Amino acid sequence: MSAREAILQKARRALADVPDVEPVLDVAVVRPAPERDRSREEVVDLFAERVADYRAVVERATSSTVVQQVAAALRGREPSAGAGPLRILVPPGFPPEWVPDDVEVVHDGPDVAVSELDRCDGVLSTAAVGIADTGTIVLDHGEGQGRRAATLVPDLHVCMVRADQVVPAVPEAVAALDPVRPHTWISGPSATSDIELDRVEGVHGPRTLHVLIVGS
Amino acid sequence: MSGTFLGTPAFPDAAREALEDSQLRRNLAHATGTIRTKRAGVVGEVDEWEQLRLAGEAIKNRVLRHLPDYLEQLERSLTAAGATVHWARDATEANAIVVDIARRHATDEVVKVKSMATQEIELNDALEAAGIHAWETDLAELIVQLGDDLPSHILVPAIHRNRAEIREIFLREMGNAGRAAPDDLTDEPRQLAAAARAHLREKFLRAKVAVSGANFAVAETGTLTVVESEGNGRMCLTLPEVLVSVVGIEKVLPTFQDLDVMLQLLPRSSTGERMNPYTSTWTGVTPGDGPQEVHVVLLDNGRTDVLADPTGRQALRCIRCSACLNVCPVYERTGGHAYGSVYPGPIGAILTPQLRGVGSDPQTDSLPYASSLCGACFEVCPVRIDIPEVLVHLRGEVVEAHQEAARLPSVQDMAMKAASWTLSSAGRTGAAEKAAGLGGKLAAKLGRSAPGGRAVLGALPGPASAWSDSRDIPIPAEESFRSWWKRTDGGRSRTEETAGDRSRTDDTAGDRSRTDDTVGDSSRTDDTSGGRDEA
Numbered sequence: 164m165s166a167r168e169a170i171l172q173k174a175r176r177a178l179a180d181v182p183d184v185e186p187v188l189d190v191a192v193v194r195p196a197p198e199r200d201r202s203r204e205e206v207v208d209l210f211a212e213r214v215a216d217y218r219a220v221v222e223r224a225t226s227s228t229v230v231q232q233v234a235a236a237l238r239g240r241e242p243s244a245g246a247g248p249l250r251i252l253v254p255p256g257f258p259p260e261w262v263p264d265d266v267e268v269v270h271d272g273p274d275v276a277v278s279e280l281d282r283c284d285g286v287l288s289t290a291a292v293g294i295a296d297t298g299t300i301v302l303d304h305g306e307g308q309g310r311r312a313a314t315l316v317p318d319l320h321v322c323m324v325r326a327d328q329v330v331p332a333v334p335e336a337v338a339a340l341d342p343v344r345p346h347t348w349i350s351g352p353s354a355t356s357d358i359e360l361d362r363v364e365g366v367h368g369p370r371t372l373h374v375l376i377v378g379s
Numbered sequence: 380m381s382g383t384f385l386g387t388p389a390f391p392d393a394a395r396e397a398l399e400d401s402q403l404r405r406n407l408a409h410a411t412g413t414i415r416t417k418r419a420g421v422v423g424e425v426d427e428w429e430q431l432r433l434a435g436e437a438i439k440n441r442v443l444r445h446l447p448d449y450l451e452q453l454e455r456s457l458t459a460a461g462a463t464v465h466w467a468r469d470a471t472e473a474n475a476i477v478v479d480i481a482r483r484h485a486t487d488e489v490v491k492v493k494s495m496a497t498q499e500i501e502l503n504d505a506l507e508a509a510g511i512h513a514w515e516t517d518l519a520e521l522i523v524q525l526g527d528d529l530p531s532h533i534l535v536p537a538i539h540r541n542r543a544e545i546r547e548i549f550l551r552e553m554g555n556a557g558r559a560a561p562d563d564l565t566d567e568p569r570q571l572a573a574a575a576r577a578h579l580r581e582k583f584l585r586a587k588v589a590v591s592g593a594n595f596a597v598a599e600t601g602t603l604t605v606v607e608s609e610g611n612g613r614m615c616l617t618l619p620e621v622l623v624s625v626v627g628i629e630k631v632l633p634t635f636q637d638l639d640v641m642l643q644l645l646p647r648s649s650t651g652e653r654m655n656p657y658t659s660t661w662t663g664v665t666p667g668d669g670p671q672e673v674h675v676v677l678l679d680n681g682r683t684d685v686l687a688d689p690t691g692r693q694a695l696r697c698i699r700c701s702a703c704l705n706v707c708p709v710y711e712r713t714g715g716h717a718y719g720s721v722y723p724g725p726i727g728a729i730l731t732p733q734l735r736g737v738g739s740d741p742q743t744d745s746l747p748y749a750s751s752l753c754g755a756c757f758e759v760c761p762v763r764i765d766i767p768e769v770l771v772h773l774r775g776e777v778v779e780a781h782q783e784a785a786r787l788p789s790v791q792d793m794a795m796k797a798a799s800w801t802l803s804s805a806g807r808t809g810a811a812e813k814a815a816g817l818g819g820k821l822a823a824k825l826g827r828s829a830p831g832g833r834a835v836l837g838a839l840p841g842p843a844s845a846w847s848d849s850r851d852i853p854i855p856a857e858e859s860f861r862s863w864w865k866r867t868d869g870g871r872s873r874t875e876e877t878a879g880d881r882s883r884t885d886d887t888a889g890d891r892s893r894t895d896d897t898v899g900d901s902s903r904t905d906d907t908s909g910g911r912d913e914a
């Protein structure tokens with residue numbers, strides 16, 4: 164007998180006491196009702212506050228101020244190459260008008276080697292969903308967000324979230340996502356508390372997360 | 380599940396050793412205390428927490444009660460999404476599958492994300508035996524691996540090490556495993572983390588094959604999920620060409636939407652955060668993004684045995700948050716190593732004996748006694764596993780197994796040994812006395828009256844009857860003398876609290892956490908009084 168058959172058969176025997184009915188009829192799942200009394204503004208404000216709680220940088224922006232704010236976020240960072248302009252990774256579909264002029268743009272794509280990503284000083288991306296309750300940004304790696312490695316390997320991630328993408332809570336976010344796509348949920352910069360429970364930001368992911376909430 | 384950590388003595392002996400290790404005790408007390416406070420804060424923010432717990436419990440029950448159907452659905456979804464599904468009856472089969480995949484890619488190393496399932500099957504040893512290095516990439520696991528050590532806590536496995544020791548381990552061992560730590564490394568956590576970042580980055584960029592576990596596997600869509608903090612998970616799940624995920628068969632969720640309940644329960648219960656820094660989901664192969672060869676190993680290794688026990692089955696709901704460890708007075712004082720298993724603390728005390736089976740190994744058989752039945756673990760558990768109920772049930776199984784082998788006295792010996800360990804210190808006695816009070820309330824559910832009206836614990840149903848048949852056990856007083864003394868200021872004050880409330884006013888570690896979970900608390904009290912009517 165194959166391992167598959169053996170496991171399934173053993174599991175069936177183990178559950179002899181369970182009536183043969185549809186799982187949804189056998190066990191009811193009652194979720195808490197979604198809360199409805201928060202205004203758009205409150206939700207976006209809460210999102211900004213909760214993202215900042217993770218020690219990420221959060222700013223409000225309009226589509227015309229984004230480019231200056233991105234430039235300001237990059238200002239003062241040392242190029243890892245030692246000299247010259249910062250090398251900034253830009254995913255396909257990212258709005259070109261949001262990319263400052265004084266950087267060296269690396270256009271991401273499947274052919275860009277991982278070692279090349281490691282030489283980038285930062286990455287710009289958009290997002291799919293923002294979650295107010297938890298201060299979470301969800302990427303579905305579609306237009307403007309790049310493949311998963313793009314927003315992981317460089318040490319700085321500047322992420323543009325449109326205000327109308329922010330939902331109140333986790334259930335709304337899960338409902339808005341397409342399961343077929345890969346997702347990355349980001350709540351602040353990478354962190355560890357493994358050494359005597361002291362929180363240290365930045366182990367493997369970007370050590371700086373800079374979030375611009377675009378629009379109102 | 381393969382054997383205990385080799386040579387681990389039975390719980391009371393191991394616990395005694397651990398109690399003597401004052402650094403471990405200090406670090407653990409600090410860790411569990413800190414996480415407990417954080418958890419209470421973020422759980423308190425969620426008004427509907429109890430409904431979420433009920434939903435989490437129901438989702439997992441739905442899966443477990445219909446597991447074969449969901450496993451078949453998961454297999455279909457994964458296959459349709461481009462993943463290859465393997466089934467493993469036990470550790471040996473699972474390890475062989477992973478070794479074989481690594482060999483086919485002619486690699487002598489794999490990178491790993493921390494995973495309880497791969498620790499359980501001792502995958503690293505199997506890979507090592509096949510000449511393949513398994514690099515642990517979680518900071519704590521790296522510390523444990525470089526220190527040639529055992530993890531002591533599900534969540535913070537290196538909590539038994541302090542920063543000076545970590546610095547020493549890094550300076551001594553990193554060079555042997557790859558990029559050496561800088562000579563001027565201090566013991567500042569930020570510097571230690573930076574050393575780990577540099578050390579591991581070359582491995583991430585080079586590795587061809589990664590091995591992970593999964594927190595959840597969605598039957599409906601074939602989506603796997605890894606919840607983490609550091610980004611090492613994202614590195615492993617994204618950069619290598621080949622990804623192998625070893626997933627216990629109990630990790631299945633019916634639908635993608637069910638992730639919403641779990642992703643609300645897990646981070647708050649686990650690290651005490653509203654959300655953990657990174658959660659990754661992937662559904663088979665995504666062209667042009669991440670590993671283009673994706674394997675999923677569905678692991679049984681004793682889980683179908685657990686499933687066969689209608690009382691013990693609930694242990695499979697566990698989402699490995701470790702909240703029960705952090706509130707457990709026994710765990711706080713002894714640490715994880717004393718449990719002799721990758722699953723320590725209250726969950727380990729019910730899961731390990733079920734995965735391994737009772738009646739053959741004294742270490743395993745002593746685990747159901749590694750508890751004072753105080754109930755704090757149930758109250759924090761995000762999927763409402765009634766750990767005290769399962770502990771009592773398993774004690775009965777242990778006794779029955781030994782009775783069959785005509786070795787009953789040795790079991791009573793064992794229980795007495797555990798008791799002597801508990802009674803040999805004032806602090807532990809305090810916790811145990813209160814526990815006995817709660818135990819008394821639990822017992823009242825099944826109790827009856829002896830001549831003269833004294834309440835005694837009658838025969839327990841099922842295998843537990845072997846434990847209670849031999850004699851009537853007086854029900855412990857609902858409140859111990861010591862806690863009565865404290866509450867009433869030596870009898871000088873009188874309060875009108877109910878029994879349930881009384882336990883909450885006490886101030887041991889276990890009880891403190893109970894203040895944030897009054898719903899759980901009162902439901903236990905209801906249970907008990909309901910039971911008393913039957914008596």
Ligand code: SF4
Binds near residue numbers: 696697759764
């Ligand atoms: S038993 Fe419950 S509290 Fe303990 S680790 Fe599992 S899910 Fe968490």
